[in-house]
Amino acid sequence: MTVNTWIVVAGDPAIGDLIDTARSLGGEVTAAVVGPRPVADTVAAGGVDKVIWFGEPGDAPVEAYATAVADAIAAAPGVVLGSGGPGGRVLLGAAAARLQAPALTGASSVSLDGADVVVKRSVFGGIAEETVAVSGPVVLVLDGGSVPAATGSAPVEEIASVPLGMTVVQTKPSEFEEVDLGAAVRVVGIGRGLKTKKDLALIDGLAGASDAEVACSRPLAEGMDWLGKDRYIGVSGQNISPELYFAIGISGQLQHMVGVRGAKTIVAINSDPNAPVFTEADYGLVGDLYQIVPALTDALK
Amino acid sequence: MKIVVAYKWAPNPQDATVGAAGAVDWSRAKPAISEYDPVAVELARELADATGGEVIGLTAGAKGVDATMARKAALSRRFDRAVIVADDSLQGAGSTELAAVLAAAVRHIGDVDLVITGDSSVDVGGKMVPTVLAGQLGWPAVAEVSAVTGGAGSVRVERAIAGGTQVLEISGPAVLAASTDAAVPRLPGMKDILAATKKPVQTLTVAELGVPATGSTVTVKGTSRPDLKARKGQMIDAKDPAAAAAELVAALRGTGAL
Ligand SMILES: Cc1cc2nc3c(=O)[nH]c(=O)nc-3n(C[C@H](O)[C@H](O)[C@H](O)COP(=O)(O)OP(=O)(O)OC[C@H]3O[C@@H](n4cnc5c(N)ncnc54)[C@H](O)[C@@H]3O)c2cc1C
Numbered sequence: 395m396t397v398n399t400w401i402v403v404a405g406d407p408a409i410g411d412l413i414d415t416a417r418s419l420g421g422e423v424t425a426a427v428v429g430p431r432p433v434a435d436t437v438a439a440g441g442v443d444k445v446i447w448f449g450e451p452g453d454a455p456v457e458a459y460a461t462a463v464a465d466a467i468a469a470a471p472g473v474v475l476g477s478g479g480p481g482g483r484v485l486l487g488a489a490a491a492r493l494q495a496p497a498l499t500g501a502s503s504v505s506l507d508g509a510d511v512v513v514k515r516s517v518f519g520g521i522a523e524e525t526v527a528v529s530g531p532v533v534l535v536l537d538g539g540s541v542p543a544a545t546g547s548a549p550v551e552e553i554a555s556v557p558l559g560m561t562v563v564q565t566k567p568s569e570f571e572e573v574d575l576g577a578a579v580r581v582v583g584i585g586r587g588l589k590t591k592k593d594l595a596l597i598d599g600l601a602g603a604s605d606a607e608v609a610c611s612r613p614l615a616e617g618m619d620w621l622g623k624d625r626y627i628g629v630s631g632q633n634i635s636p637e638l639y640f641a642i643g644i645s646g647q648l649q650h651m652v653g654v655r656g657a658k659t660i661v662a663i664n665s666d667p668n669a670p671v672f673t674e675a676d677y678g679l680v681g682d683l684y685q686i687v688p689a690l691t692d693a694l695k
Numbered sequence: 696m697k698i699v700v701a702y703k704w705a706p707n708p709q710d711a712t713v714g715a716a717g718a719v720d721w722s723r724a725k726p727a728i729s730e731y732d733p734v735a736v737e738l739a740r741e742l743a744d745a746t747g748g749e750v751i752g753l754t755a756g757a758k759g760v761d762a763t764m765a766r767k768a769a770l771s772r773r774f775d776r777a778v779i780v781a782d783d784s785l786q787g788a789g790s791t792e793l794a795a796v797l798a799a800a801v802r803h804i805g806d807v808d809l810v811i812t813g814d815s816s817v818d819v820g821g822k823m824v825p826t827v828l829a830g831q832l833g834w835p836a837v838a839e840v841s842a843v844t845g846g847a848g849s850v851r852v853e854r855a856i857a858g859g860t861q862v863l864e865i866s867g868p869a870v871l872a873a874s875t876d877a878a879v880p881r882l883p884g885m886k887d888i889l890a891a892t893k894k895p896v897q898t899l900t901v902a903e904l905g906v907p908a909t910g911s912t913v914t915v916k917g918t919s920r921p922d923l924k925a926r927k928g929q930m931i932d933a934k935d936p937a938a939a940a941a942e943l944v945a946a947l948r949g950t951g952a953l
Binding site (some may be wrong): 455458460461464478479481483484486487489490491492494495496498500512516518520521522523524525526527528529530531532535558559560561562563564565566567568572580616619623624629630638648649655656658659660670672674675676677678679680681685686689692694 | 709713817876910937944946
């Protein structure tokens with residue numbers, strides 16, 4: 395058995411992993427590309443069989459093509475893959491609605507059993523893994539991977555489409571520098587145990603002394619706005635697998651810790667001896683971060 | 696303006712346990728209004744108050760979503776009224792099924808200008824219900840919305856994108872998923888809890904709504920505990936921070952982590 399797959403591209407051609415998954419299912423691979431023409435061309439060169447492109451978006455956001463994408467997919471339903479950014483989720487949601495198909499997140503493996511698609515995925519914030527068999531169309535929200543190397547040249551078919559009534563009227567860059575935590579060998583994570591933004595200097599000091607990147611729990615990036623959104627770790631943020639992770643002033647809620655499960659060594663520093671973070675640490679220090687972090691920075695020098 | 700806030704009555708998996716055979720035990724995890732939903736309520740309330748509108752709480756799930764506790768917890772939030780689809784057929788329903796029911800309820804309520812949801816639910820956390828809901832309605836959807844202004848038929852929203860923010864103008868009804876920091880929710884006070892019992896509630900069943908049939912069958916083959924790395928769990932006495940730091944650094948250097 396093979397099944398045909400759709401790859402939904404929401405403006406970003408970083409879909410290398412999606413192409414691999416689609417190829418493993420054996421059937422024809424069609425990409426539905428929303429975004430400027432060069433995105434469609436990159437995808438067409440990346441190893442798919444066919445590209446359907448919805449035209450130059452102008453000032454329409456990716457989301458404006460949700461109905462157009464769903465219509466195209468509904469004409470030839472199959473397995474629908476896409477990455478889980480905010481725009482991607484809107485396109486995938488529209489496809490799931492049109493097909494009345496399940497939209498499954500957190501998949502670690504996708505395979506076929508006869509005509510059924512078998513998906514192993516992480517559920518309930520990562521406390522369990524579930525294996526499901528889906529008969530009929532299915533939408534899978536996955537990590538896109540990197541931009542595929544140019545290996546082929548699939549035909550690009552332009553479909554005339556009327557975007558939904560939404561336009562981009564302004565784009566503002568973030569005040570924070572972008573970071574790729576995935577590449578960091580060591581990471582210092584800081585949470586709400588930090589009292590003020592200026593105390594980040596303490597954390598920067600430790601990061602400097604241990605040659606690490608600074609990361610954080612979600613509230614520091616969303617709510618406090620002390621660090622950029624690409625620095626928070628967890629189920630809704632980054633998943634990292636560094637050699638060493640320091641969880642400092644972080645309680646260690648499940649939603650944070652799933653993001654560092656792959657870390658080789660975890661050090662927890664927390665004033666509360668009962669903080670859940672200690673149950674997932676290799677080394678635990680109970681105490682005030684304002685005393686321990688400077689001592690640690692000194693010891694590293 | 697008529698604004699619907701879709702909320703969830705859900706337990707926190709932090710309090711659930713997974714047995715050796717992989718079964719998830721929720722018995723110690725008490726359901727509550729899902730963590731980020733009060734942000735959506737607050738965002739909706741601010742917009743409704745600015746435009747002279749109404750905020751309707753909407754939820755769908757198994758019978759428990761209409762229990763006294765659940766009703767009270769929801770209605771003590773800043774809703775004007777609630778519509779509750781309580782139906783045991785929704786036990787364990789997936790995002791697409793729930794979104795189909797919510798969409799049917801939004802149609803049933805009628806003349807809705809905006810549906811606002813939280814960022815993600817505490818139990819499932821897939822972030823897909825708002826976008827599938829928009830797909831079911833054929834409405835535009837935007838996720839990670841940090842601000843909304845405007846009125847019925849035309850709103851301006853600010854949302855996060857990689858490396859910054861964007862302002863969008865949307866005409867017609869829409870579904871917005873609020874970012875976790877879009878508004879600071881108020882904790883209900885005694886007055887709100889007392890007022891909760893007086894707010895109108897309409898309960899509906901799935902059969903009353905006319906929900907489209909699912910296009911696929913999902914069969915759960917099994918659940919298991921994730922295969923986690925074993926951690927050393929070694930505690931270092933930190934009464935003397937300098938000594939503790941030296942001990943930690945030595946240990947980390949010993950294993951090659953530093
Ligand atoms: C659906 C959903 C998704 C979520 N996704 C994420 C996610 O992706 N990432 C994420 O991080 N969170 C996420 N969360 C939030 C998560 O549940 C926690 O609320 C959050 O991680 C807590 O952040 P924290 O540990 O910094 O803060 P807190 O839980 O408030 O912990 C602060 C800790 O600092 C300690 N402390 C205080 N003072 C000191 C001191 N002087 N020295 C040392 N220690 C001190 C305290 O003992 C405490 O343990 C999500 C939640 C939900 C519901």
